Amino acid sequence: MDPPPGNGSLYTTLDTSRDEIRLLEITSVEPVVCKLSIVSLLDEPEFSALSYTWGDASVTEPIIVEGQSIAVTTSLTHALKAVYFQWTEGCCSEDNSGHRIWVDAVCINQPDIQEKNSQIPLMYKIYTSAQRTFCWVGLPTPELLGAFDIFAYLIQEFDSRSKSQQEGENFMQGIDVDLAALIPPMSHLFYTQYWRRMWIVQEAVLSKEALLVSGTRALSLAAISFVNKWLEVYGLQHDATSAPVSGDEEVLAIEATRAKVRGGKYLAMAKIENAKSFVETRAVYWSEETDIIFCRTGMHMYNNFSTYAATNPKDLVYGLMAVLGFTLAIDYSPAKTVADVYCDFVAKWLSTCGPESDELGGGDLWFLAHAGIGHSWEVIPRLPSWAPNFVAISKFEEVQGRIFCLVEDRSIEAFGDHRLIPTCSEGSLHCAAAFVDQIADTGPAITRYTGMNEPPAQWTQWAVEALVRSPIHPESQRHRAFGLLEAIMHMNDYLKNVKLKHTKDLVGSTTYGYPQLFHWFLLLLFEAWRVKYENDDEHAFHAAFRTDRVWDSDEFDPHELARWRLMRTTPELSSCLPGHARTVYDWFAALKRISDLRPFETKEGCFGLCPPLTEKGDIVAVLCGCSNPVVLRKMGDHYSHVGVCYVSEYMSDEERSGLNAASFEAKKIEIR
Known part of the structure; x- marks a missing residue:
């Protein structure tokens, strides 16, 4: 986002030998009016820093800086208003920074390449020197504000408990709310575009105090991180292995929510926490040897x-x-x-x-x-x-x-x-x-699956034909379906010693594990042959699986196998063991991970991706x-x-x- 022509007078040359930077001082927000000053980081000035997403550069509105009107993105205007509210009416009313804040889009003369080259290396000093960093996470939508409110409620509940209660195993008891139901709306905090921006990593990690803001809401990043760990210890993510299963769509919905929340936390928070821990550890233990x-x-x-x-x-x-x-x-x-x-x-x-x-x-x-x-x-x-x-x-x-x-x-x-x-x-x-x-040889690209009612994809047909043509690897004497499954699941270390003998290993076990994933893979191949044989289960079974190299086929009931078929939404799935229902979701997640890749076969008879x-x-x-x-x-x-x-x-x-x-x-x- 470049300042419009005519704003060059805003910027005078910075003294790089003194690590000089510019700061905005917000004096009002209706409209946004600011002063621009120059300070040296060597003098240890008091100021805050802003972390935000610039947003659409074509959607702008004016703010007044040193009496001049300059165009900034709407995102920046909202961010400055949110910061000013916290300074004047919110949690930072005792802030002694003089309402001064470092904002990259305005405090760096963006068209000046030489200045930009000298200011970017100062980012470490800027964010470690700032009294706090305001992290504007997005426009104050009802969903985002609702997520703020849920976190604030949980933080208040935890703070109200004694230290012994906080450290006890049952510290969540007494909260009169369905906590599991709160998890999906909480995830809205982590799915804004803010968490996709590269610069926010160092801005949040290097800060003395990171404060998430939107509209009139504000929460400490450290407090939100603590709540996430708190909920994880308590095990609030809905555990499909213990939930009653009333149908495949419900199971998939539960697992989708579970994965989304885990993804939100781990992608947005755990990465920031790990990076912060790394930076802090490096600061303490760094030496020439380390x-x-x-x-x-x-x-x-x-x-x-x-x-x-x-x-x-x-x-x-x-x-x-x-x-x-x-x-x-x-x-x-x-x-x-x-x-x-x-x-x-x-x-x-x-x-x-x-x-x-x-x-x-x-x-x-x-x-x-x-x-x-x-x-x-x-x-x-x-x-x-x-x-x-x-x-x-x-x-x-x-x-x-x-x-x-x-x-x-x-x-x-x-x-x-x-x-x-x-x-x-x-x-x-x-x-x-x-x-x-x-x-x-290479097979068709692995396509995405949007639901259990889809027909088998072309790549599964290719896999079936390759496996039927040559089911056993010539050197290892292992069924080649294992090799393809291992590639799909990226789990060769776990699977290399797995030996499946008969049906009970696949269907009768109540232990959740990757043998079940192999089971679902076989069912997927079975479904491909069911289409070819026009839903004739017995012919499909004999075409796809009859090989004494893997198990005793006399013990494998094709009709029992058909009851477990993966690719059709049927009432039978409602009677599945919950662990198997969980496996269905894991299988779909694996296919999403490898979508657009191709299965291949080598001259030595190996499968891969x-x-x-x-x-x-x-x-x-x-x-x-x-x-x-x-x-x-x-x-x-x-x-x-x-x-x-x-x-x-x-x-x-x-x-x-x-x-x-x-x-x-x-x-x-x-x-x-």
């Missing part, structure tokens, strides 16, 4: 905030530097491209790895999960295939269509003498690789420094990174320990 540990930990934390948004794509890196504890030269000039900034980010990361990487767990190439030409992502000019596309990732849902790389890298020992510390320069990434397999633009003939490789196998494409004398993939056979310690065998050739490669 610097590399904190730097690596901070860099890995980037995954927590990769889907947060910023107006300027460079800010997807710059906006986290103060929290993560690394520094890059700030450069908003056109000469510094977005691709340059993202490559600088990787170069800075790799420079922190060094020889100590092995001892610290490796995982140096985790950023490859955010990169690759195999995705239908927005193209960033001149961005190498290995460099993270933070612009595309920021527009994702939290887990949509992505394969995550683990922080822990299991490939280090496997490479032995072929280990190589990854480096990047002049647009190329150099690393050690072992080519372990090749893409033989890959980016949607993966092609037959692409190489499956294990890279030294990457926890997941990757898909590479030969491009003359170098390779392009298609994307990370998931193949359980190449994820396990046992498989990777064999990479030194003569059949695998580890070598140094160049990726562009």
Whole structure:
């Protein structure tokens, strides 16, 4: 949001040697009238800071600053009014900051690139020096204000109890309200656009006191965090495993609400809390010896905030530097491209790895999960295939269509003498690789499921045909359905020792676990064959599942299996064990997570998941420094990174320990 022409007289040159900043002093709000002054952070001035979303830059209204009318977004006007109310009539009436507040949109001369380059590195000092930070979370809608009121009520209830009551097991008793019913409306506080903005991370984390505001409401971020932990300890999220099940739609509704609230808390609050804890720990324990540990930990934390948004794509890196504890030269000039900034980010990361990487767990190439030409992502000019596309990732849902790389890298020992510390320069990434397999076939993209009444998707038909054609992996002698399920659920460690013998293991068990997920996967395949055989359960069963490699088929009643079918909304589901109903929801959640990815089959008979633009003939490789196998494409004398993939056979310690065998050739490669 640039000030309109004619406002240059508002801004005089700041003295960078004295860490000078500008502050707004709000004198009235009808209309909003402010003064603008310059202070030095070296003088320890008293002031507050504002954290907010700029909103739609095309929707503006005027405010008066030093007698001049300037256009600001409507969001900023509402935020300034909310802050002024707290200063004059609300919880901050004893504030001694002189109603002075730092607001980035006005206190930085936005068109002045040189000033912007010098002010952004001061953000750490600004937010740690401010008396408090007002976090304007959004327009005061009835839903948002209702969420504020619920939190305020719970905070008041808890504060009214004695210390012994607060610490007791039954401290929630006596609250005359259906607490479980309050959870969905409470989530409105965490689903505003505020929680999607990259800059709010450091603004909330670095603050001495963060105060959430909207309209006339205000609540401490620390108090809200405490209430969330309080409710979690009490177990207020509706537990579908103990609730009566009256039908599949009700079960899914309960689980959807449960997941939404958990997502709201964990995505909005837990990440902020973890980052704040990290910053505080670093401040206490940092030393030259621990610097590399904190730097690596901070860099890995980037995954927590990769889907947060910023107006300027460079800010997807710059906006986290103060929290993560690394520094890059700030450069908003056109000469510094977005691709340059993202490559600088990787170069800075790799420079922190060094020889100590092995001892610290490796995982140096985790950023490859955010990169690759195999995705239908927005193209960033001149961005190498290995460099993270933070612009595309920021527009994702939290887990949509992505394969995550683990922080822990299991490939280090496997490479032995072929280990190589990854480096990047002049647009190329150099690393050690072992080519372990090749893409033989890819299935249709995994589509989203909107309800249980949908017919089987094309990818399930592809999976059925592949499994019926060759049900057993030639080397492991394990049913290949396991490999595909493990890829879908990202759960190979848990599932690798699972042995299913007969029906009771699937249907008779009351223990919730991933064997049930395998059960639902089989049912999904069964449904695909039911369509082909026009609802003839017995023929569908024999076509899809008759193999003595998995269980004794004589003990598997096809009609009992039909009663448990997944893909049709029927009265039978109402008699399911609650644990199985819970599993249905988990299955749908897993499919949402991997939507738009493709299942694939390798020449060695393995199943996996890959980016949607993966092609037959692409190489499956294990890279030294990457926890997941990757898909590479030969491009003359170098390779392009298609994307990370998931193949359980190449994820396990046992498989990777064999990479030194003569059949695998580890070598140094160049990726562009």
